[in-house]
Amino acid sequence: MGLVSENLLLQLVGIIITIAGAIYLYLKHVAYHYWSSKGIAQSTPTIPFGNLWPVITAKKSVGQLMRDLYLDCRENRMFGVYSFHKPTLVVCDPEIIRFTMTKEFTAFQDRGLYHNEKIDPMSGQLFMLSGPKWRPLRVKFTSTFTTGKIKQMFPLVKEVAEKLGKCTAKEVDQIGVVEVKDLMARFNTDLITAVAFGLDSNSLENPEAEFRAWGRKLLEPQIFKNMLMTLYPSIITAMNISFNDKGTSDFIINIVKDTIAHRTANHVIRKDFMDLVIQLITKGFVNSDDGKDGSQDPAASEKITLLEGAAQVFVFWVAGFETSSSAATHCLYEMAMNQDIQEKLVEEINTVLEKFGSLTYDSIMEMSYLDKVISETLRKYPSFPILNRQCNREVELPETGFVVPVGTPIIFPVLGIHHDPEIYPEPERFDPERFNQENIAKRHQYAYLPFGKGPRNCIGMKFGLLQTKIGIITLLSEYRFKPGPDTKDHLPPETKSFFLTPRGRVTLRIEKRQKK
Numbered sequence: 001m002g003l004v005s006e007n008l009l010l011q012l013v014g015i016i017i018t019i020a021g022a023i024y025l026y027l028k029h030v031a032y033h034y035w036s037s038k039g040i041a042q043s044t045p046t047i048p049f050g051n052l053w054p055v056i057t058a059k060k061s062v063g064q065l066m067r068d069l070y071l072d073c074r075e076n077r078m079f080g081v082y083s084f085h086k087p088t089l090v091v092c093d094p095e096i097i098r099f100t101m102t103k104e105f106t107a108f109q110d111r112g113l114y115h116n117e118k119i120d121p122m123s124g125q126l127f128m129l130s131g132p133k134w135r136p137l138r139v140k141f142t143s144t145f146t147t148g149k150i151k152q153m154f155p156l157v158k159e160v161a162e163k164l165g166k167c168t169a170k171e172v173d174q175i176g177v178v179e180v181k182d183l184m185a186r187f188n189t190d191l192i193t194a195v196a197f198g199l200d201s202n203s204l205e206n207p208e209a210e211f212r213a214w215g216r217k218l219l220e221p222q223i224f225k226n227m228l229m230t231l232y233p234s235i236i237t238a239m240n241i242s243f244n245d246k247g248t249s250d251f252i253i254n255i256v257k258d259t260i261a262h263r264t265a266n267h268v269i270r271k272d273f274m275d276l277v278i279q280l281i282t283k284g285f286v287n288s289d290d291g292k293d294g295s296q297d298p299a300a301s302e303k304i305t306l307l308e309g310a311a312q313v314f315v316f317w318v319a320g321f322e323t324s325s326s327a328a329t330h331c332l333y334e335m336a337m338n339q340d341i342q343e344k345l346v347e348e349i350n351t352v353l354e355k356f357g358s359l360t361y362d363s364i365m366e367m368s369y370l371d372k373v374i375s376e377t378l379r380k381y382p383s384f385p386i387l388n389r390q391c392n393r394e395v396e397l398p399e400t401g402f403v404v405p406v407g408t409p410i411i412f413p414v415l416g417i418h419h420d421p422e423i424y425p426e427p428e429r430f431d432p433e434r435f436n437q438e439n440i441a442k443r444h445q446y447a448y449l450p451f452g453k454g455p456r457n458c459i460g461m462k463f464g465l466l467q468t469k470i471g472i473i474t475l476l477s478e479y480r481f482k483p484g485p486d487t488k489d490h491l492p493p494e495t496k497s498f499f500l501t502p503r504g505r506v507t508l509r510i511e512k513r514q515k516k
Contacts, residue, residue: 023048027085034087035080040402042080043069050082058223061495063385063415066090070416077400081411083231088409094444096397097412101446101454104395109134109456112390112409114233120242121307122249125315126459131392134456140285140304141312141459144276148289150463152271153195154361157467160191161359161474167204168475172510177484181506182207184328184471188321189215191467195272196317197255198263214251218244218318223496230388252317256310273316277309316460320467323383326501327468330381331373333491334430336481336508341432345373346513349477364469372432374468378450380430381491385415385500387452414449415500423447428490479510 027047035042046053051069054060060068070092073079077093091097100108110130117124126137143149164187171178186203193201193211201211228236229243236243260278262268269275279286284301335342348369356363364370391408404410419427423443424434433439451458458464475481484507494503 031085031087032082034082038080038402040078040080040089041073041076042082043073045082048084050084050086052083052227055223055227055495058495061385061493061500062498063382063500064493064495066386066411066413067416067419070413071420074416074420074422078397078402083227083409086231086409088411089404090411090413092413092417094417094446096400097446097449098444098453099398100389100410101412101452101456105455107393107395107404108389108391108410110390110392111388112230112233112407113388114229114236114243116237116240116242117307117311119240120244120249122244122252122311122314123242124308124311126312127315127319136302137304137308137312138455138459140280143286144273144280145459145462146289147462149276149286150466151361152289153273153463154466156194156272157191157470158359160187160194161470163187163190163204164471165474165478168479168510172479172512176511177507177509179505179507180332180481181325181329181502184332185215185321185325186212187471188325188328188467191471192317192320192324195463196274196313196320198259198270198272198274199255214248215318215321218248219322219497219499226498252314253307253310256306256313260306274313277313280304281306281309320460320464322499322501324464324468324471326381326383326499327374327377327464328471329502329506330491331377331468331472332475332481332508333487333502333506334377334380335373335476336483336487337489338430339482341373341430342476342481345369346476346480349473353477359470359473361466364466364473367469367473369432370469370472372435374465374472375435375448375450376430376432379418379424379434379448380427381500382414382418382450383499383501384450384452385413387412387414387449412449417447417449420447475510478513480513482509482511484509 024047027045032045032047032050043051045051049056051065054065055062069079069081069090073090074092077096078089078091081088081090091100111128112130113128115123115125115128115130115133124133126134126141129137164183167186168178168183171183186207189203189209189212190201193199193203199211201209203209203212206212225243228241256274256277259274260281263270263275263278276286281304284303335345348367352363352366353359356366389410389412391404391406391410394403394406396403418424421427446453451461451464486505486507491502491506492504494501
């Protein structure tokens, strides 16, 4: 019996070695020659991980990896990489980026990401959906982020900003330094919760508040899970695996249900994002910016379901507080490290506020230097360090002779392009004047991509900029930020996160400004 078992074990080991050897030879001599066989430059892969080994070992984030590969290969208009065995095209040339994101958008409109609304309702969000489901929802929700709608939400935004000022005053009085990463995360959690759900999450006063705890949970690093959902969405869907756990979905759905029930029963109308979602659920369209319930084309008035509405509230909440928190944290860090820029910005803030008499939506829109500062922040630290698409029909890329096969994943290395010294000289230097009109005119417009471009750009861009700006204005108008005792000369990114966010604490020293 023992001899038989030993023979079976040897046979099993032999089979495993044979299979592993066959996979190795296939990858080395066939799969990893895909791009070179098509005349496309490629980065050298590592068997069996392709080019993902630094990400798998958490030595680099996906954004850092693609930045470094881009800087090595940027003399090419595009180049190929491998995600395990899967060939992926990386586009360097801004003109080809324009072609794929805008001119031939219909061929590249999908991201190729996982979504399975039946078992994971929160995956039915605009960021993850594909064409047939994405397009009608995008059309409906575009009307929720007009300038007029954002102006209507401004009082809620300003109210939370005032709480930020009071909370910061308490923390300054106690210790004189502030951990700005956590402060901005709590502020943006409160702001997004107020606008998305119509609730006071109280994260500024209570760092362990429920919504803040859920936010931390949702953004916990999940490298392998994220890879599976991105690289093999069809397999994950077929296996009925959920990206978001049931507790998360139930939490969001119950809040949306309860909010709708309360507002309907009590005839509550609150000019926030939830109110607009309720309009889409109950009648299929939102009122115009002047509040009129105009007649609508029946084809455009199809109602969304409660679950579809909940999924959009969910992504507005998660993406809203994380991206704006990271942007504000990076901005305050750069202000502390560049005192001359900080003082120039504060001078503009004071001048504009004096002109308007108070902080208003229009006053923020008049702060042109603030625009430059935020633009440079998002140039140096784009919250989305890469963007992606998937080809859904064969298209020849201009002036390349290369026809993109159906199903090919495409990556736009935003962080790499933003740090290309040929486009942005001395890319590590923080210089808001890169965004004066003269310098903008010198660059290709698709060499700056913090929110993407074309029909699938970030739908909440205007609101995201507003919430970042009002946080910066609130703090800089009252406090001078300086490097703290542990402040580094650069902010290393979190390597396990898809978003570009600082690793660890970001502690700055702040002093109360003397009013003139």
